Amino acid sequence: MEKIFNLSDKIRFDCSPDLPCFTKCCGDVNIVLTPYDVIRMKNALGISSEDFLERYAIILYKEKKLLPMVLLKMREEDKRCPFITEDGCRIYADRPWACRMFPLESLRGKRYRLITNEEFCLGLKSDREWKLSHWIMTQGVNEYDYMNEDFFEILDGLKEIEKDIQDTNPKIQDMLFMSLYNIDKFRRFVNSTTFFQRFKVDRHKAKKIMESDIELFKFAIDWIKFWLFGKPTLKLRSKR
Ligand code: SF4
Ligand code: SF4
Secondary structure, eight states: OOEEEETEEEEEEEOOOOOOOHHHHHBOOOOOOHHHHHHHHHHHTOHHHHHHHHEEEEOOOOOOOOSSSEEEEEOOTTBTTTTEEEEEETTTTOOOOOHHHHTTTEETTTEEEEESSSTTOGGOOOSEEEEHHHHHTTTTTHHHHHHHHHHHHHHHHHHHHHHOOOOHHHHHHHHHHHHHHHHHHHHHHHHHHSHHHHHOOOOHHHHHHHHHHHHHHHHHHHHHHHHHHHOTOOBBBBOO
């Protein structure tokens, strides 16, 4: 029977460049990206979110879904990740959440399961033993979990709306996608509209929002909750 791990369980694992399987796991794989993954990766590469999405993402819309699934695009010629080098991942410090979790997959309720085996991932044959919570911490996953929390809340909210829609409105789809995944385009959108005149955001906060991708992303989340779910996450200024 498949073993389900919780955070206090132990796991044997040690990934190393000396293993014959080194970087084998960075090819022919579906890596779903969250908005925070895109922010980290595009900044590591020094490119805009638009460039990143254009060059490195596959955007998959499904019928009656308001937000597409965003996948990391593998290279055409060999189906390997575009960021792999002989020495490993060239954006290792900013690799996406799914790469941090490998060889595990996260299930609901802080439970986990292995998504590969000792034949493929030789690191699982190691004698090095970790408490799962400690290993996850060393992978920098907690910061990603924190940033992804709001995004998953939006996905849950969208599921509720999607139950009742007959046809998806492309304008809503585009707006949602831009505000979550295309943060540099969203910045220009906020800058070119009357956002900060319509909503009560003090000047200091508005400056922070415009200067920081993270603050802008949090603002996008608040805006979506306000606009789509009717939550009091933003306050409108009174009309004079
Ligand atoms: S297959 Fe496992 S041990 Fe090998 S490089 Fe990938 S994570 Fe490391
Ligand atoms: S982002 Fe880095 S760790 Fe993830 S698949 Fe690509 S090369 Fe491997």
